[in-house]
Amino acid sequence: MQVNGTPFRSIWLTPDKPEVLVIDQTLLPFVFEVRTLTSSSETAHAIREMVVRGAPLIGATAACGLFLAAASDASEDNLRRACEELLSSRPTAVNLRWALDRMLPLLLEVSESERAGRAQELAQQICDEDVNTNSAIGDHGLTLISEAANACPHRPVNILTHCNAGWLATVDWGTALAPIFKAHDQGIAVHVWVDETRPRNQGASLTAWELGAHGVSHTVIADNAGGHLMQHGEVDLCIVGSDRTTRAGDVCNKIGTYLKALAAHDNGIPFYAALPSSTVDWTISDGVRDIPIEERAEEEVSHICGRDSEADRLVRVRIIPDGSSAANPAFDVTPRKLVDGLITERGVVKACEDDLISLFPQDAEVRNI
Structure with a gap:
């Protein structure tokens, strides 16, 4: 969709560094502001405080949060900790668990050094699929x-x-x-x-x-x-x-x-x-x-x-x-x-x-x- 003639998604990944950008929905409709997330904890906070909200977006945001966790520490312990923190942020929307259940096993299949890149691919895939799914709806x-x-x-x-x-x-x-x-x-x-x-x-x-x-x-x-x-x-x-x-x-x-x-x-x-x-x-x-x-x-x-x-x-x-x-x-x-x-x-x-x-x-x- 477009905002003042500029196309936007509600969330997107920066291609060259571990950052996720979101529209801060707590400020709308009066202020349009983009917020940068750099960690899974910041992502969980954004979900909890409804900077982002809506079941499909919560799922996509959780996926991006798991990517940020992998980018900082791709160990299994850290990924599982990040999943627990993200899951606790909002209990009702099932998309959150769906996204993490989809990503975590695939990340644990590859070596620790490959996990950040794989997580970025999977998070981007979930975001792109969401766009196509909603268009079909x-x-x-x-x-x-x-x-x-x-x-x-x-x-x-x-x-x-x-x-x-x-x-x-x-x-x-x-x-x-x-x-x-x-x-x-x-x-x-x-x-x-x-x-x-x-x-x-x-x-x-x-x-x-x-x-x-x-x-x-x-x-x-x-x-x-x-x-x-x-x-x-x-x-x-x-x-x-x-x-x-x-x-x-x-x-x-x-x-x-x-x-x-x-x-x-x-x-x-x-x-x-x-x-x-x-x-x-x-x-x-x-x-x-x-x-x-x-x-x-x-x-x-x-x-x-x-x-x-x-x-x-x-x-x-x-x-x-x-x-x-x-x-x-x-x-x-x-x-x-x-x-x-x-x-x-x-x-x-x-x-x-x-x-x-x-x-x-x-x-x-x-x-x-």
């Missing part, structure tokens, strides 16, 4: 938007999305936003209802910024407005991302997704989750029971960040009374019965185990499913 999701456009030829297709599942949440293209970008590029009239997505306002801050930069018509709404819009026929379909999807089709995504799915189900509006196969956790079937839900700091709820336009600076203010506590579960699980389909790089399937296995038989086979 966009192609398959485009079909759904095209069908909706044919059903309402005299007005834009109204799509509701939650949180940020655009190119900032991946290496490029995004998951839930990829079909929207492709529809817009093909001249299909689309309008996006952007949930603000409290408490970190990733919809208002990141999704709106991405859509605006791409020229896509959009409107930011309060999190609780979605059901009202659905009741009044102002939403044609919902597309969200996923941080972990069970083999049975339960979708874990940003807190508040479940409520949107309930409202969509009640109003007969199609509800889709867009995700790469690396987001499927083949080891579990019951998402509500088995997916660990990250509890983040209560300050994310009790305080809010924004720009003081008069002073032209970013400020952080408290919005709840002193003495009041706050709870901050970062994700919830939408049961498969509320999900009309999963948009993957190999096509759109029902949110059920048999359909996922038929689409990704080699992944299921590895897990003896």
Whole structure:
């Protein structure tokens, strides 16, 4: 994607030295800043503090972090230590473990002197694959938007999305936003209802910024407005991302997704989750029971960040009374019965185990499913 006419990925490796560059998403939409990571510990910190976020990007970032670990000390002990540190940074997104499980055995197969070079190759490969995967997700999701456009030829297709599942949440293209970008590029009239997505306002801050930069018509709404819009026929379909999807089709995504799915189900509006196969956790079937839900700091709820336009600076203010506590579960699980389909790089399937296995038989086979 482009920022002010310059093409960017959300993460990239420098070719001639062990550095990884990322866009600092904690400063958007007001400040665009690139941060340099030089160690696996810095990478884990960037994941934990949400300098980078989004399940596919977390996986790619972890891969780059393991490369930085190998570049500094390629011993098996250090690589395993780095993996443990990276794994502990965010517990919910399964892509993180997927990337490390893919890389570590391959690194240990080669001599210690070869590991840094091999790690760089593998990290770059994971980043490049993510771009191609998300582009394919966009192609398959485009079909759904095209069908909706044919059903309402005299007005834009109204799509509701939650949180940020655009190119900032991946290496490029995004998951839930990829079909929207492709529809817009093909001249299909689309309008996006952007949930603000409290408490970190990733919809208002990141999704709106991405859509605006791409020229896509959009409107930011309060999190609780979605059901009202659905009741009044102002939403044609919902597309969200996923941080972990069970083999049975339960979708874990940003807190508040479940409520949107309930409202969509009640109003007969199609509800889709867009995700790469690396987001499927083949080891579990019951998402509500088995997916660990990250509890983040209560300050994310009790305080809010924004720009003081008069002073032209970013400020952080408290919005709840002193003495009041706050709870901050970062994700919830939408049961498969509320999900009309999963948009993957190999096509759109029902949110059920048999359909996922038929689409990704080699992944299921590895897990003896």
